[in-house]
Amino acid sequence: MSVYSVPVTIGVDEKRIAEEIENDVEHQVVNSITKEVKNKMFSKNNYYQEDPINTMIKNEVKRIVE
Secondary structure (H helix, E strand, C coil), X not given: CCCXXXXXXXXXXXXXXXXXXXXXXXXXXXXXXXXXXXXXXCCCCCCCCCCHHHHHHHHHHHHHHC
């Protein structure tokens, strides 16, 4: 039995990998914030609490309507 050494080169596109990771993280953050905003908007528990996100949502909705 003979053993042969075959050189192998693997190319890694670090820039592309970094961009994919960044896009994935951005997507996860946007989804998380969207989910939190939806929960605040449709929750009945937050009417008696001063919550910065709740205040921001109310201000933005008011601005859009006006």
